[in-house]
Amino acid sequence: xxxxxxxxxxxxxxxxxxxxxxxxxxxxxxxxxxxxxxxxxxxxxxxxxxxxxxxxxxxxxxxxxxxxxxxxxxxxxxxxxxxxxxxxxxxxxxxxxxxxxxxxxxxxxxxxxxxxxxxxxxxxxxxxxxxxxxxxxxxxxxxxxxxxxxxxxxxxxxxxxxxxxxxxxxxxxxxxxxxxxxxxxxxxxxxxxxxxxxxxxxxxxxxxx
Amino acid sequence: xxxxxxxxxxxxxxxxxxxxxxxxxxxxxxxxxxxxxxxxxxxxxxxxxxxxxxxxxxxxxxxxxxxxxxxxxxxxxxxxxxxxxxxxxxxxxxxxxxxxxxxxxxxxxxxxxxxxxxxxxxxxxxxxxxxxxxxxxxxxxxxxxxxxxxxxxxxxxxxxxxxxxxxxxxxxxxxxxxxxxxxxxxxxxxxxxxxxxxxxxxxxxxxxx
Numbered sequence: 046x047x048x049x050x051x052x053x054x055x056x057x058x059x060x061x062x063x064x065x066x067x068x069x070x071x072x073x074x075x076x077x078x079x080x081x082x083x084x085x086x087x088x089x090x091x092x093x094x095x096x097x098x099x100x101x102x103x104x105x106x107x108x109x110x111x112x113x114x115x116x117x118x119x120x121x122x123x124x125x126x127x128x129x130x131x132x133x134x135x136x137x138x139x140x141x142x143x144x145x146x147x148x149x150x151x152x153x154x155x156x157x158x159x160x161x162x163x164x165x166x167x168x169x170x171x172x173x174x175x176x177x178x179x180x181x182x183x184x185x186x187x188x189x190x191x192x193x194x195x196x197x198x199x200x201x202x203x204x205x206x207x208x209x210x211x212x213x214x215x216x217x218x219x220x221x222x223x224x225x226x227x228x229x230x231x232x233x234x235x236x237x238x239x240x241x242x243x244x245x246x247x248x249x250x251x252x253x254x
Numbered sequence: 255x256x257x258x259x260x261x262x263x264x265x266x267x268x269x270x271x272x273x274x275x276x277x278x279x280x281x282x283x284x285x286x287x288x289x290x291x292x293x294x295x296x297x298x299x300x301x302x303x304x305x306x307x308x309x310x311x312x313x314x315x316x317x318x319x320x321x322x323x324x325x326x327x328x329x330x331x332x333x334x335x336x337x338x339x340x341x342x343x344x345x346x347x348x349x350x351x352x353x354x355x356x357x358x359x360x361x362x363x364x365x366x367x368x369x370x371x372x373x374x375x376x377x378x379x380x381x382x383x384x385x386x387x388x389x390x391x392x393x394x395x396x397x398x399x400x401x402x403x404x405x406x407x408x409x410x411x412x413x414x415x416x417x418x419x420x421x422x423x424x425x426x427x428x429x430x431x432x433x434x435x436x437x438x439x440x441x442x443x444x445x446x447x448x449x450x451x452x453x454x455x456x457x458x459x460x461x462x463x
Contacts (some may be wrong), residue, residue, distance in 0.1 A: 054322055068400040073463060078323055085294035105291060108316050108338055109388040113263055113288055129317055131340035133366050136390040141344060156317060157342050159368070179318040 046250050049102060049206070050243070051230035053077030057088050061095045063234055068096065069142055070243035071233075073226065075102040075124070082130060086121045089234045093122025100124045106154060108132045111139035113114065119147040126151065127175070130158040130166050141169060152226075156194075173225060174199065178209030189215055193222045218254055255432065257417070257452070258311060260439035261299045262286030266297050270304045277305065279452035280442075282334070282435065284311040296332045302331025309333045315363060317341045322350035330358040335360065336384070339367040339375050350378060361415060361435075364404075376408045382434060383408065384457055387418030398424055402431045422454055429462055 050071040052060040057080065064074050074096055080088040081103065089103045106116045118126040128140040130153045137153065144151045151172040154246035156179050158166065166171065166174060176193045183189055189210030193200060200222050207219055208228035219227060229246060236242040259280040259332060261269040266289065273283050283305055289297040290312065298312045312332035316323045318341065327335040337349040339362045346362065353360045360381040365388055367375065375383060385402045392398055398419030402409060409431050416428055417437035428436060445451040 053319070059362050078317075079319055079326075081294075082290055082323060083294050083326055085290075085292050085296070087294070093323070106315075108287075108315050108317070108340075108363075109390055110288055111390050114291060117288075117292055129338070129340070131317075131338070133364055133388050136388060140391055154317075157340055174363050177346060181318055181320050181348050182342050185344040243358045 046220070046253070047072035047100075047226045048127045048243070048250065049073035049075050049228040050233060051075040051077055051208070051228050051231055052092075052234065053079045055080070055190070055234075056071070057084055057091050062089070063094060063239060064092070064099075067233060067239050067243035068099070069098075070247040071229075071242070073100040073102055075104050075228065076123075077230070078106050081105055086117055089118060089121040089123050100153065102127070107136065107140060109136055111136045112143055115140050115143040115151075116147075119149050124149055125173070127154050128172075130150075130155045130162060134157055134165065137169065137172075141155075141172060146205055163195070163199070164252050165232065167203055170203060172208050173204040174204040175226075175228070176224075177207075178210075183210045190214070190219065193219060193224060213242075213249065216246065216249060220249075255462070256281035256435045257310075257455055257459065258282035258284050258417075258437040259442060259452070260284040260286055260313070260417070260437050261301075261443065262288045264289070264443075266293055266300050269297070270301065272448060273301070273305060273308075276442060276452035277308070277449050279449070279456040280308075280438075282309040282311055284313050284437065285332075286439070287313045287315050289365050290314055295326055295358055298327060298330040311336070311361065311394070316345065316349060318345055320345045321352055324349050324360075325350040325356075328352070328358050333358055334382070336363050337361075339364045339371060339383075343374065346375070346378065346381075350381060354380075372404070372408070376412055379412060382413040382415050384415040384417055384435075384437070385433075386416075389418075392419045399428070402432050402433060403427060420457065422451075425455065425458060429458075 102125040103118035107128040156177045205224040206226035311334040312327035316337040365386045412459040415435035
């Protein structure tokens, strides 16, 4: 189980500094959507330069124009780029195709995806399906990601990630589904001692094995 | 009927230069998603500085984190920002609320929205609903926007925009639905003489009145 550190709502410098503090306890580093939309591809480029040996995820949340956006990400150093599960099938297929060409990976964000669409998306078995409770829904309802609400056939057969307000407590409930990736943002980045919290997540995962 | 010039897949300088060439024939200027994701908010800021009197649309295509993304757009000079119709309702409501606070506008991108969701979205009567054939679907099927495929009740009661491969020919068919905004990109930006084509669109609209 990999820990993906999500970096959002901060400057590129602050994001790099935060990642430096916790790098020994995280596996993947996500350049959050807010960084990409605020600072552009410079955010992805600088993160890869700072961490050439880490898996860098560009959370570009593509809805359209897949080839252009995914090539931007991969040319700037991303190892994984994200596409919305609500995007047209043509867009998702184009993302898969560009990723294959660059020998990189696709993460499909399942935010607000219908059950019907989920069935279709589960056919993309090279991609990582990311179960995702949105920031806006968390803020509205206090709801966070404590269970991966996906059919068991998908949990069993697909590559899975989970995101959205994950804490050490919710992590314990998530772990039974053994996702390939758990995406953790503010629980680490807003902690008083990010290193300590990141290590707690990592230690928790280590003892599962 | 307003013409929104969509600027995509180019540098900020090229986008500003293109807008300068056709500014007399277009009403709104869109900083395309690709510009925002490649160059960040600098693209929105510089476009507003270059055209302080035009309506600047930031095609940020928000899926989540609405308050942060919409404030970024409005603080950098956008007059309109876009949210995906496929986003959670909490996100769309947050966009409407931020726009009201800043006395700016919201455009809801109807890309891949279900009929059921469309019904819900039509309740946001302050927002502009944008019927949208995606770039990726156009490239796959040659399909472009020649009819606004929305229920007549929505065309009658909501603020409407249309986007996706619009040409002078398809414009003629679109016109009967009298959208508030027609979004035109490559028909102008990739023309040999962008000024001439932009003027043709504007002249066509003028003779409708």
